[in-house]
Amino acid sequence: MNSPLQRMPKIRFRGLIIYSIITMTLLYISYSNLLFSKKDRKSPDITIVPNKTEAPPFNHSSNTTSSHVQNSADQKRPNLVEPPPRRYLRYDTNLKHIAFGIASSSNLWEIRKEYIKTWWRPKETRGVVWLDKKVVAKKGERLPEIRVSEDTSQFKYLNKVGSRSALRITRVVSETLKLGMKDIRWFVMGDDDTIFVVENLVRVLSKYDHTQYYYIGSASESHIQNILFSYSMAYGGGGFAISYPLAKELSKMQDKCIHRYPALYGSDDRIQACMAELGVPLTRELGFHQVKLPLLHLFY
Structure with missing residues (x-):
């Protein structure tokens, strides 16, 4: 039979393992919450190209200065609409x-x-x-x-x-x-x-x-x-x-x-x-x- 003194190191080792698992779980949960909160706060950088036949939305609060700033921002945004695939070159052979x-x-x-x-x-x-x-x-x-x-x-x-x-x-x-x-x-x-x-x-x-x-x-x-x-x-x-x-x-x-x-x-x-x-x-x-x-x- 093991004496109380012999059982002490095993109890301390088990406690250390349990403490490490709890600590890693808390860190994982905290990191996940922080990551998702950043994604929610970040607005997606997507450029929407309107149809040329549709009229742009009317903004009552817009003025000349704000329109200029908005146009400049639109020019800096990348155009995410891919061009159509290039067609094979054909010669007019009959x-x-x-x-x-x-x-x-x-x-x-x-x-x-x-x-x-x-x-x-x-x-x-x-x-x-x-x-x-x-x-x-x-x-x-x-x-x-x-x-x-x-x-x-x-x-x-x-x-x-x-x-x-x-x-x-x-x-x-x-x-x-x-x-x-x-x-x-x-x-x-x-x-x-x-x-x-x-x-x-x-x-x-x-x-x-x-x-x-x-x-x-x-x-x-x-x-x-x-x-x-x-x-x-x-x-x-x-x-x-x-x-x-x-x-x-x-x-x-x-x-x-x-x-x-x-x-x-x-x-x-x-x-x-x-x-x-x-x-x-x-x-x-x-x-x-x-x-x-x-x-x-x-x-x-």
Whole structure:
């Protein structure tokens, strides 16, 4: 059994703990009351911007001096009304500002021209279909003007699995530029089986300044194709757009550029090689997408 002398330190320690808890509680309560009382006494510094159509409240006791002091105080107060968000800059590009260069071939023309009819708008859309040789054009068909590409026999083609037609297709943009169409801002290139939704195309191109260098398109949907070629290349199957000043620079150097890359496979990787030499990267727009279906799907 503990003696009274042994129990004294424990009693004193318990008393000290109780005293400390009571003291901290009182301090907390006093501080909270003081804090809330300061908030109540402080008036909120909020600037209310009245509606311009509402008349200001009439003050019977106001005079010239008090009005001057009040106006000075209002000028010092910050305006807490946030400005509206800045809208994206849009350029007034319309369908008439776009020239389409469509690559096709004579042996597939009778089939592929039906794809073009689905989106082509006579007297609204502008552009040319470029073929390897002349075909019989029927009157009244809803199709673009048909032209034959220039001779490309002077260029070497060393790719063992590709086709020489890639050389003439590479020059579609340059040959369309040479036609001298007026008020053109963009050259859009596509294949004869590329389907363009012209409203969406105009909306997308309106985001960009046509006076600057732009090479706009997207990569392939196939990971294997992107590995074999490039993730920074606009694939022709989905179409791509080149601004007018960039098309002019491309036309000046394209033939020499084609001579430098005889082993490339297609036209779109040759365009990308020339763009790399001009120092213009691809501006990616996912709306320019292509889908290559397996041959099995064609039988369904």
